[in-house]
Amino acid sequence: MSVQELEKEQAPKHVQLGLTGWLRWAWRTLTSMKTALILLFLLALGSVPGSLVPQRGVDPDKVALLYQQNPTLAEWYDRFQLFEVFSSTWYAAVYLLLFTSLIGCIIPRTATYLRELRRKPPAAPKNLSRLPHFASFESGLTASEAAWRLRKRRFRVVTGDGWVSAEKGYLRETGNLLFHIALLGILFSVGFGSLYGYRGNVLVVEGDGFANTVAAYDRFIPGNQVSAESLEPFSFQLSDLKVAYQLTGEKRGQALDYTARLKVNDHPGSPARDYDLKVNSPLEVDGTQLYLIGNGYAPVFKITDGKGQVAYEGPVPCLIEDKATMTSGCVVKVPDAQPSQLGFLLRFLPTSVPLTDGTYASAFPADVNPQVEILGAFSGDLGVNSGKPQSVYTLAEPEVLRKLKRLFMGSNTPKPLAVGQSVDLPDGLGKLEFTGVKKWITLQTSYDPGRMPALVAAGTAVIAIMLSLLIRRRRVFVRVKEGGTVDVGGLTRTEGNVAGFHEEFAEIVKVLSAGDKDVR
Structure with a gap:
């Protein structure tokens, strides 16, 4: 036998793992402690955008404002599901992998622990x-x-x-194992809550009410096992919203307290009870919690069309443009106006003051001197009957807006309207009247059956890690x-x-x- 043949025979041979071998390797890699720590880090890292980027389920107003101010960035955020981080596909993938990895770690460690106890x-x-x-x-x-x-x-x-x-x-090993089981319990509780819980957002204006039904929500996010019959049948009426502001000092205009006064019916036919809803004091009805997450102004308008008929009358919730002064942008669409549809772009100034250049601005967030500035009035087809969904905070699509006739231009633009004042539209198309001011609140309804199990699991994890570190x-x-x-x-x-x-x-x-x- 030659030297080359001998070296070839003694050379290490490559072993083919096969399907079973690769599956075994993948399982061992997934269930290793190193992989679990990496997945836990990725889960924490993935939660960062949920704190930095406004979430639809928590602050839909900021999401809508971002679409207005920077639509390109908002579209990219939406493409990567950054407006819904905790229900996104990529976050769920990390969550499920970590869940599987923990199960794979706990089962063999439990067997080893039980053998150690008997030894x-x-x-x-x-x-x-x-x-x-x-x-x-x-x-x-x-x-x-x-x-x-x-x-x-x-x-x-x-x-x-x-x-x-x-x-x-031995309690050290008990604490170590119990800590991992508690982590698994937290993940299970979160998953259980997402399956059998639901979240919803709704905007309510002073004087209006809300009933806990799917149709009443502006946005409703149910779990996979939630049906319309799963919702608790409570309702409430928003009497008013009181906001206290700092009046003097460097922090003048800063909000100090919010109080939404509700009349709540826990069940149909039950007597109404008064409840003061605050930011850190949610309303709870049979496990369903109602949180106050936002507020703003809803100026009241009365719009008469060219034929003398009242085509629109009521409050219009405005989107906040400047949180410090509560300057807000309002859109009013009047598709029933005759002979032509009407649309208005307005700016609400809670405490209006004139500036040296002839413009107006709000100097304080409370409605001390409320006025409405007319940014644009339009007539023509607004496209509301096109069948395409439209935002209540946008007058029309750009291509539709270009076809509308602008009623006020240049020197004939009216001054801001105070409460009780009105302005006649050109060409006899009607009249816009500013009749009053109301406030609105945004609420988040949350039902999470995994909330208490998650709390118990988190408390257990704290106790377990103390046992593991101290014993x-x-x-x-x-x-x-x-x-x-x-x-x-x-x-x-x-x-x-x-x-x-x-x-x-x-x-x-x-x-x-x-x-x-x-x-x-």
Whole structure:
């Protein structure tokens, strides 16, 4: 045989894993501690956009405002599901992988833990002086007496011919395993809540009411197992909204408190009860929680068309443009006006003041001197009957807007309207009248049956991690020699507070070397 043939025969051969081998490798990789930590980090990293980017389920007004101010960026956010991070596909994928990884970690660790619980402490070494902690003293102590004294200190004890082996600290492993089970419980609770819970957003104007039905929501996000019959049949009427502002100082105009006064009916036919809804005081009805998440102004308009008929009358919720002054943009669509449809772009100024350049601005967020500035009035086909969905905060699509006739231009643009004032539209197309001011609130309704299990699991995780960090596995060995010499050795099985065990070992030696008065 030649050298080349010999080298070829002795060269390592590539082993084909096959389908079973690759599946086994994938499972071991997924269930490793390294993979679990990476997935946990990715889950935390994926939660960051949920805090930085406005979420539709929490603040739909900011989402709508972002679409107005930067539609290109908003479209990219929406493409990557950043407006709905916690219900996105990529977040769910990380969540499910972490769930699977934890299950794969817990099952074998549980089996190992149960075997460890049944295992007896090992026999005492012959030479205890080699252990990290060692003491020797003269005493008439017997092995049975030493075993009793160690049991009294809650050690698991095994005795032999002149020796005692004791072990303590199994709660450390219990805490470690319980922590992982608690993490699994948190993930399970979140998943259970997303299946059987629901969230919804609704805007309510002062004087209007709300009934907890799917049709009443502006946005409704149900779990996969939620039906229309799952909703609690409560209702309420919004009496008014009171907002307190800082009147003086550097923080003048800062909101101090919000109070929405409701009349709540817990069930159909039940008597109404008063409830003051605040930001940190949600309304709860049979597990369904109602949160106050936003507020704004809804100026009231009366619009008469060219034929003298009232084509529109009521409040118009406006989108906040400047949070500091509550300057808001309003859109009014009047598709029933005759002989032509009417549309208005308006700006609401809660405390209107004139500026030196002839324009107007709001100087304070409260409605001290409310006025409405007409930015644009249009007539023509608004496209509301085209069948395409339209935003209530947008007058029309750009191509439709270009075809509309602008009624006010240049010098004939009217001054801002105060409450009770009106302006006649050109060409006898009607009249716009500003009749009053109301406020609106945005509410988030949340029903999450996994909320309490998640709280219990989180509390368990905290207790478990404390057990894992504070408790040490340690062993103590005793050998009683002929002549009355007693050797005691000890060691910790885990890294950590070695100095703490040194003190405990000294106390154990003191107890073992005590006189017969300590012996039962």
